[in-house]
Amino acid sequence: MSPQIGVLALQGAVAEHVRALTASGAEVRTVRRPAELDGLDGLVVPGGESTAIARLAAPVQMMEHIHRAHQDGLALFGTCAGLILMAREVSDPAALAGFPRIGGLDVVARRNGYGSQLDSFTEQLDVTGLDEPLEAVFIRAPVIEEVGDGVEVLAESRGLSVAVREGRVLATSFHPELTPDHRLHQLFVDMVGAV
Numbered sequence: 191m192s193p194q195i196g197v198l199a200l201q202g203a204v205a206e207h208v209r210a211l212t213a214s215g216a217e218v219r220t221v222r223r224p225a226e227l228d229g230l231d232g233l234v235v236p237g238g239e240s241t242a243i244a245r246l247a248a249p250v251q252m253m254e255h256i257h258r259a260h261q262d263g264l265a266l267f268g269t270c271a272g273l274i275l276m277a278r279e280v281s282d283p284a285a286l287a288g289f290p291r292i293g294g295l296d297v298v299a300r301r302n303g304y305g306s307q308l309d310s311f312t313e314q315l316d317v318t319g320l321d322e323p324l325e326a327v328f329i330r331a332p333v334i335e336e337v338g339d340g341v342e343v344l345a346e347s348r349g350l351s352v353a354v355r356e357g358r359v360l361a362t363s364f365h366p367e368l369t370p371d372h373r374l375h376q377l378f379v380d381m382v383g384a385v
């Protein structure tokens with residue numbers, strides 16, 4: 191059976207992830223409420239705006255439900271804002287103060303660490319496990335400031351980790367869903383299906 195993968199659809203780049211995951215062989219559905227996590231093998235938490243996603247999640251305790259589902263085996267893929275919501279710690283926590291996050295990834299992230307929207311950039315990245323470079327789009331991306339011992343760094347840019355994996359968590363500070371190259375989504379689908 192194809193892996194069942196959800197895309198958290200509170201805010202952000204949802205349709206692009208749905209397309210990339212579907213093309214990678216997953217059965218995909220969007221998720222807005224806790225009950226919709228039932229039966230999923232994996233969940234993508236997309237890029238967008240972490241403060242907006244956290245605020246929209248709060249009334250239904252979506253972040254806490256995802257956290258619990260992850261502890262019960264749900265694999266997670268966080269891109270950009272999604273990475274911020276999975277980081278063990280956010281080093282500039284004021285904007286997210288009082289709003290639960292998911293956690294699950296032993297990194298420290300700094301929101302907008304590469305600068306403003308105008309400092310967005312695209313780069314060719316060498317990624318562990320991919321034989322050709324991947325085009326990576328960074329948009330008001332978080333900087334990964336610290337990486338825990340159990341975290342595997344899959345790609346670096348400008349001396350900083352930008353793609354990481356820890357057990358059943360994959361995360362990128364860039365947006366793999368905004369290019370037609372679905373190899374990172376394929377990696378996630380394979381990771382989810384490998385259990």
Ligand code: GLN
Pocket residue numbers: 236237238239240241269270271272274301302329330331332
């Ligand atoms: N800067 C955004 C945030 O803090 C993330 C940007 C993105 O997801 N493209 O959530």
